[in-house]
Amino acid sequence: MAKRQIFYSFHYDNDVFRVQLIRNIGALEGNEPVSPNEWETVKRGGEASIKKWIDDNLKYKSCVVVLVGSDTANRKWVKYEIEKAWNDGKPVLGIYIHNLKCPRNGTCSQGANPFDSLTLSGSGKKLSSIVKCYNPAANNAYSDIANNLEKWIEEAISSR
Template sequence: MAKRRIFISFDHDDTDKVNGFFGLRNIIDNFEFYNHKLDHRINSTDEEYVKRVIREEYIQPASVTVVLIGNRTAYSKWVKWEIAESSRQGKGLLGIRLKDTDGPIPEGLPRNHVGDWQPDKFADWIEWAYQNRE
């Protein structure tokens, strides 16, 4: 299997839970995880600049966008934009519910592309999302 570059989209309120997902980097082979929210270079109030950097440096080189779904993720304008931009670029989309959360599925993320917190299945799901990109 080819190495997949994964763009991670999530709501800032879920940073602590998201760190648990990033811990999986050490046990899941063939994946590179990237997320701009952990990149302090993008510290700007210029929304168009931020979108351009996310679009060109994070989403464009990714194979799949993984949306980590917490209780309020569906209400994040940035997550909605990242899903829409990923879809526009034809990226695979996968939603993973963060452990112990039950928030709604964000707009633009197909319901059948969402799974619960089951780390042993993530690698297969990511490959499935790549194979089923539109």
């Protein structure tokens, strides 16, 4: 089976090192993180530029994986990425990454479920009632993610 094309949604400033650990698992084709310089260029273009960048990068992805750190649920663009993906019919899932060790500042506190703050139009149900957010084993988060990432993505795809 071909590798899935994955869009990773995360809080860059807080979690880029933890996210890089997941990208290095290698089981999946992920969008490469935009460099800080590229992101500054995109941001200078304003909201329309940021939305276009996100929309273009989501377009051909099989699934959106939200990597949840301590402040991810509060990030405007993470919320936009989740809503855009969901409204476009893409599978979405979350993985808490607070127990992955960042070389700069170790582990962090567990953040809120980003799907709790989003509701489905029509029913008013929280997106978290449908979208799974996995919490890997605290003592071995990296191995838990490495061993289950493909399975979690396939489950999200088949349930969508």
